[in-house]
Amino acid sequence: MQFLICKTYFKDSLLTTYARSLSGYDPAYLLPGLPEAEFAKTFDEATEISSGRFNSVFPYLWKIKKFLNIGSEKRLKEASSRLRQFAKNIIKEKKQELSKNSSLESVDLLSRFLSSGHSDEDFVTDIVISFILAGRDTTSAALTWYFWLLSQNQEVEKEVLREIKEKSESPVYEEVKDMVYTHASLCESMRLYPPVPIDSKVAKHDDVLPDGTVVKKGARVCYHPYAMGRLEVLWGSDWEKFRPERWLESATDGANKNGKWSFVGRDPYTYPVFQAGPRICLGKDMAFLQMKRVVAGILRRFKVVPVAEDGFEPVLVAYLTSKMKDGFPVRFEERSD
Numbered sequence: 364m365q366f367l368i369c370k371t372y373f374k375d376s377l378l379t380t381y382a383r384s385l386s387g388y389d390p391a392y393l394l395p396g397l398p399e400a401e402f403a404k405t406f407d408e409a410t411e412i413s414s415g416r417f418n419s420v421f422p423y424l425w426k427i428k429k430f431l432n433i434g435s436e437k438r439l440k441e442a443s444s445r446l447r448q449f450a451k452n453i454i455k456e457k458k459q460e461l462s463k464n465s466s467l468e469s470v471d472l473l474s475r476f477l478s479s480g481h482s483d484e485d486f487v488t489d490i491v492i493s494f495i496l497a498g499r500d501t502t503s504a505a506l507t508w509y510f511w512l513l514s515q516n517q518e519v520e521k522e523v524l525r526e527i528k529e530k531s532e533s534p535v536y537e538e539v540k541d542m543v544y545t546h547a548s549l550c551e552s553m554r555l556y557p558p559v560p561i562d563s564k565v566a567k568h569d570d571v572l573p574d575g576t577v578v579k580k581g582a583r584v585c586y587h588p589y590a591m592g593r594l595e596v597l598w599g600s601d602w603e604k605f606r607p608e609r610w611l612e613s614a615t616d617g618a619n620k621n622g623k624w625s626f627v628g629r630d631p632y633t634y635p636v637f638q639a640g641p642r643i644c645l646g647k648d649m650a651f652l653q654m655k656r657v658v659a660g661i662l663r664r665f666k667v668v669p670v671a672e673d674g675f676e677p678v679l680v681a682y683l684t685s686k687m688k689d690g691f692p693v694r695f696e697e698r699s700d
C-alpha cells in the first residue's frame with residue numbers, strides 16, 4: 364500500500380487529533396476508507412489562496428480581486444465562510460453538551476474556553492480556526508521531512524527505534540517526554556526543513572535594528588529559519604549533515620549517565636523554528652508531544668520506505684509551510700521483529 368504522506372495521512376490524522384483535543388469533535392477521517400475530508404479540503408484551499416497573496420508578483424492584484432469579489436478572492440471568501448460555519452457548528456454542539464454535562468469542562472480545550480466565560484461566538488470561532496491552522500500544516504510538514512531524512516539516515520532511525528522500544532506501546536506523556544534522542548532528531552530535522560521556512564513582521568513604528576539597519580513604519584521585515592538552519596557560523600562546517608547528536612551531550616562529556624542522552628537546547632534566536640520572544644509558538648510542547656507519539660506509533664510497527672526512483676531529491680515548496688513538491692510517496696513495510 365502506498366501513501367502520499369504529506370497529502371493524506373499526516374494532515375488528516377493530525378486534523379483528527381487536533382479536532383479531538385481542541386473540541387472533542389472527531390471528524391472520523393481515519394476510518395479505514397479514509398473518507399473525503401471536506402473540511403480539510405476547504406482548509407487547504409483557504410490557506411493556499413492566502414499564502415498566494417504573499418507570493419503575488421503584483422501585490423495589489425489580490426486586493427482588486429477582493430474588492431470586486433472575483434476569482435481566487437471570491438473562492439477564499441466562500442471557503443472562509445464554510446470554515447467558520449463548520450467551527451460554529453462544533454461550538455454550538457459543545458455548548459449543548461456542556462449544558463447537559465458540566466463534567467466535560469476539563470476534557471478538551473474548547474470546553475475549557477467556553478467554561479471559563481468566553482461566550483463571544485466570533486472570538487471562540489477565531490480560536491478554533493487559528494489553532495487548527497497553527498497546528499496542522501506545521502506538524503504534518505515537519506513529519507513529512509522527518510520521515511524523508513530518516514529514510515536517508517538508517518543509523519538515526521535505528522537509534523530512534525531503540526528508544527521507542529524501551530517505551531510502552533502507547534507511550535504516555537511521561538514516557539514521550541523522556542524520548543530524548545527522538546526529540547533531538549525532530550529538532551535536527553526542523554533545523555534543515557523548518558515547517559515555517561520564512562516569516563515576516565510589519566514595523567508598527569520607525570525603528571532601528573541592533574546592527575543599525577533603519578526600519579521605517581510599515582516596512583516588512585523577514586526572518587528566515589530555513590537559511591539560519593544552514594549557516595556554517597551557527598551550526599559548524601557539518602551543517603549539511605542530519606546529526607541529532609549536535610543536540611545531545613555524549614558519554615564523553617559525562618552527561619550520558621546510565622546510557623541516557625541529555626538534551627541540549629539552542630536559544631530561540633539561533634533556532635527560530637517556533638519564532639522567539641513574546642509571540643513564540645504557544646503550541647510548541649504540544650507539537651513535540653504529538654510528533655513523538657506519531658513517530659513512535661508508526662516506527663514501532665512499520666518501516667517507511669520512499670517509493671521514488673534512486674537519486675530522487677525532494678523539492679521544498681514554501682507556501683506558508685514547507686511542503687514537499689508533489690508529496691512524499693512511501694510504502695509502509697510491516698516490521699517482522
Ligand code: HEM
Nearest residue numbers: 497498501502505558559562636637638642644645646650
Ligand atoms: C512543528 C510544529 C509547529 C511549528 C514549527 C510552529 C511554528 C510557529 C511559528 C513560527 C509561529 C509564529 C508565527 C508568527 O507569529 O508569525 C507560531 C505561532 C503560534 N503557534 Fe505554532 N508551530 C507549530 C505547532 C503548533 C501547534 C501544534 C499549535 C497549537 C495547537 C500551535 C499554536 C500556535 C499559536 C496559537 C501561535 C500564535 C502565538 C502568538 O501569536 O502569540 N503551533 N508557531
